[in-house]
Amino acid sequence: MLQIQGLKKRYGNFQVLDGLDMAVPEGSLYGFVGPNGAGKTTTIKIIVGLLKADEGIIKFSEQVADHGNWQEHVGYVPDFFGVYDNLKVTEYMEFFAACYDMEGLKARKRIMALLEQMGLEDKKDFYVDGLSKGIQQRLCLARALIHDPEVLILDEPTAGLDPRTRFEFKEILKELKDQGKTIVISSHILSELAELCTDVGIIDQGKMALTGSIDEILSQVNSSNPIVITLLGEGRELALNILKSHPYVHTITVKGQEIIVRFTGDKQDEAVLLQQLVDAGILITSFTREQGSLESLFMQITGKEEERTVLKYENESGL
Template sequence: MSNANGFHPGERRPLIELRRLFRYFGETRAVEDMSFKVYAGEVFGYIGPNGAGKTTSMRILATLDEPTAGDAFVDGFSVIDDPDRVRRRLGFMPDYFGTYQNVNVREYLDFFARAYGMRGSERRRAVGSVMEFTMLNKLAEKPIDGLSKGMKQRLCLGRTMIHDPAVLILDEPAAGLDPRARIELREMIAQLAQQGKAVLISSHILTELAEICDKVGIIETGQLLAVGTVDEISAKSQAKSQVRLRTLDDSRPLRAWLSQQNDITNLTAEAELMTFNHDGGQKEQALLLRKIVEAGFEVVEFASKTKSLEDVFLHVTEGRIQ
């Protein structure tokens, strides 16, 4: 029997949960029946084209907007009914800076530490450790207006984690950063996940997400099309993998043999080299190779191209906009 929060006794509570979330702006359906969970220590990547509903759902989680229907929970607290409790547990980094004039780095972090109710030595410790983590120590007295984009981004990440929240929501944190800054940001996020925080991160740079995310959610026109690890999604989506095959001599007999197989499409050949799409996973591909060898063909190369997050994204989404 589940309790009022919808959990069975002993079940692990997710730190982030979207439960049948809807958000309409007039006729526009920004978020449509979205549900997923993120647990402690997980990094959840949010992928979708512009206008897909990523920022809207993130703003709802951050208690900056309200859903038309459904609810979202942070550590079991409803964002609608208990925004004050949610705010204590959540750090939100929007896709804009939000900086003040005539304020330096230390004062900026100090202000937010105060705003989260920290006092005295606790506040000074928090500001110090955040500056150390984001490597802003040397810039402590520098006015924010004079910071580079990468430094501002670090400062915003610092502000997001000043009260040591269990949940971090990062909207396009790597946008506009140079490669070094991106790598550093990626390392920081990985460290935060290791500390047991649940991180929800959106980005357009899919390769970047693939490297740090435990799970991804693909969203288009407000709908969550797929959730899981990249492998799970590719398995579920049944995206065809591309196989490259090279024979020792004439490839025509093998081409004829392959064209009779049901799970092979888009077969092309150029001398000894053939490429085709295969419906199955790695196990099925191994079986196919064995069959080819048993049929007497001399294979010198059999390579299956691993599906990247980009392939999965392109396969799952249809490029719709609203």
């Protein structure tokens, strides 16, 4: 549906985008994640036509953005809400409908349908500058959908909204996805993206660091998470000696009876390690890999590579 190849953008001496590749599958809800300054908003502004890329190609449904009329395919919800004074909700919508050459009965029907979908039918005669932020953001979403675009691009749309409004907004997005819209959403609230998105792309320093379906990514996250070993009684010294000598162990953190191990081996290697510990006579009450989260992966990708630390103590001394 939306394909980006080798996107480059430079502001002065600062290379914001450095050959960004991105593929958003049709009908997906694509989470676009990255730290501040990674190039998310720049990418989005290039996609919607507000900025020109120095290099690269953007394709929508067989059309190249540089040549096609991509505005017809894209709806844009920025992280702000532009307010006009003295303009009512329906007039605001009519104005943007007219910007897409939609007028008369067709436009009015579409506006009413969208206001109903967003739960704003009772606000149609309100002035837009008097609406709350949550309502304004829903109106902004309705505005972006006025021309029935195939792709909807949202730049941190839930920033600054209260939890209930965020939940409602999320539900609307799910509904839109079910209607077949392809949605790209950039956000810092990673936990929300994890349960909302079907696909995720993590951008760092102007490049796509990781991309794929949410299931694939979460399974990667799980394998990169630490193993927590809980011991019973004495035997920690012996357990630590075994762990230190293991080639797949990168870091060890001791917290009381718990040993937290960053272990890069697969399931087979995990089983072998457990077997070694049990064979050494160490009493183990649990041996589990921590559940992964998008946040941990995000931190891992966008942070600096962790140095190999064999031992780290917390609330303990002398080992």
